[in-house]
Amino acid sequence: MKPRKFAYIRPDTVDEAVAVLGEYGDDARILAGGQSLMAMLNLRLVEAAALIDIARIPELDTIRVAGDKVEIGAAVVQNRLLAWPDLKSRLPLLGALLPFVGHFQTRNRGTVCGSIAHADPSSEIPLSLAMLGGEVVLRSLRGTRVLAASDFQRGVLTTAREPDELVAAVRFPVAPSRHRVAFREVARRHGDFAIIAVAAMVEDAGAVRLGVGGMTGAPAIRRIEMNGGTAARDAIETLAWDLEGFEDIHASARLRRDILRRIGPVVIEEACRCAA
Amino acid sequence: MRRVNPDERAKIAFWLNGRRVSGEAEPRMLLTDFLRHVLGATGTHVGCEHGICGSCTVLIDGVAQRGCLTLAAQAEERAVTTVESLAGADGALNALQTAFQKHHALQCGFCTPGILMSFTDYFARNPNASEADIRAVLGGHLCRCTGYAGIVEALVEASRSGNPAA
Ligand code: FES
Numbered sequence: 001m002k003p004r005k006f007a008y009i010r011p012d013t014v015d016e017a018v019a020v021l022g023e024y025g026d027d028a029r030i031l032a033g034g035q036s037l038m039a040m041l042n043l044r045l046v047e048a049a050a051l052i053d054i055a056r057i058p059e060l061d062t063i064r065v066a067g068d069k070v071e072i073g074a075a076v077v078q079n080r081l082l083a084w085p086d087l088k089s090r091l092p093l094l095g096a097l098l099p100f101v102g103h104f105q106t107r108n109r110g111t112v113c114g115s116i117a118h119a120d121p122s123s124e125i126p127l128s129l130a131m132l133g134g135e136v137v138l139r140s141l142r143g144t145r146v147l148a149a150s151d152f153q154r155g156v157l158t159t160a161r162e163p164d165e166l167v168a169a170v171r172f173p174v175a176p177s178r179h180r181v182a183f184r185e186v187a188r189r190h191g192d193f194a195i196i197a198v199a200a201m202v203e204d205a206g207a208v209r210l211g212v213g214g215m216t217g218a219p220a221i222r223r224i225e226m227n228g229g230t231a232a233r234d235a236i237e238t239l240a241w242d243l244e245g246f247e248d249i250h251a252s253a254r255l256r257r258d259i260l261r262r263i264g265p266v267v268i269e270e271a272c273r274c275a276a
Numbered sequence: 277m278r279r280v281n282p283d284e285r286a287k288i289a290f291w292l293n294g295r296r297v298s299g300e301a302e303p304r305m306l307l308t309d310f311l312r313h314v315l316g317a318t319g320t321h322v323g324c325e326h327g328i329c330g331s332c333t334v335l336i337d338g339v340a341q342r343g344c345l346t347l348a349a350q351a352e353e354r355a356v357t358t359v360e361s362l363a364g365a366d367g368a369l370n371a372l373q374t375a376f377q378k379h380h381a382l383q384c385g386f387c388t389p390g391i392l393m394s395f396t397d398y399f400a401r402n403p404n405a406s407e408a409d410i411r412a413v414l415g416g417h418l419c420r421c422t423g424y425a426g427i428v429e430a431l432v433e434a435s436r437s438g439n440p441a442a
């Protein structure tokens with residue numbers, strides 16, 4: 001299908017972008033890679049009075065290491081981050097999960113920030129931001145606001161972004177080298193929406209940080225103490241009941257719990273094996 | 277700042293397969309429709325129009341992407357490359373196309389232009405792709421005819437031949 005009518009606005013700077021966004025507010029949509037937005041516009045699931053195309057703004061197309069964080073601008077596409085030479089050493093979790101984000105062709109256009117702004121509950125990138133305790137940088141005419149990942153994503157496709165705010169960048173904390181990671185997901189076909197996505201990171205000798213996407217509106221993060229024996233399995237069993245899961249066209253809540261029970265312990269074991 | 281109102285038909289110009297082209301489009305016109313209906317370049321196919329099937333794949337500044345998830349206005353002043361660019365001026369097929377022909381990698385041919393364009397970009401960046409890599413990239417396309425076996429064979433052979441996009 002074809003989208004309904006909208007104005008097309010392509011600002012040259014972030015200042016221009018937030019000025020236009022201030023003018024339109026809720027009636028505008030930010031267009032970066034458009035890999036979710038254009039599909040929704042074509043299907044007429046969303047409409048907008050204006051699309052503000054930020055893909056060509058040079059100051060947003062940057063990957064910067066600032067102290068112990070990596071800041072990724074709103075125009076950086078997923079495949080560019082995947083090809084960043086320091087990715088595996090500084091952000092191993094993203095190195096593990098980015099290949100699962102959509103397909104080669106959609107990662108060529110889809111942005112890292114766009115995925116976070118879109119806030120799909122089964123998306124891999126918001127899961128990694130929550131796992132690492134990252135931040136979202138919001139800009140508007142009123143100034144700059146920095147929110148923790150856990151304060152940003154509120155639920156299914158819902159975030160704390162105000163209508164006049166632009167997600168200008170996200171910041172991922174650099175993992176200490178002893179933090180070993182593992183990631184797995186179950187999808188109908190590689191690159192399709194994950195039914196369940198699970199990430200694990202060994203935090204210190206006795207504990208694992210576990211992140212689960214696809215069970216709840218926003219990624220669920222838990223610290224699991226590894227007291228040997230069946231500790232991991234028991235913790236996941238409790239977690240599966242605790243999170244419940246939801247039902248949609250891809251899977252029932254019960255199937256979601258079942259997948260979590262099966263892949264959760266495997267992912268934890270993988271992360272621990274990496275750390276040994 | 278570029279600004280086009282909803283009903284306005286703006287002049288859009290870019291390079292298509294090395295040639296300067298232009299035409300008029302409303303902001304909501306998709307690149308696929310601009311190519312096919314305004315410019316008459318019908319090599320690029322349109323299947324689902326929401327990013328699932330990959331038949332609309334074109335290169336923009338050398339990078340493979342969904343034409344149906346791109347506005348014509350987003351291609352302004354860019355270099356767009358489509359399947360029409362692959363064969364020589366005399367109609368001689370390139371190595372990738374020849375491999376498709378040899379391995380019967382197409383039946384109706386609907387999905388073919390998109391797959392050829394994806395791998396034109398992918399092989400240029402990944403000259404030593406494994407079969408697993410090839411299958412992962414092919415995952416971004418749907419083919420309802422072939423069952424994919426011939427497509428994978430053609431792509432593996434093209435990849436091994438060294439310069440598939442030549
Ligand atoms: S027509 Fe573009 S992906 Fe199907």
Ligand code: FES
Binds near residue numbers: 381418
């Ligand atoms: S050859 Fe017919 S869809 Fe692929």
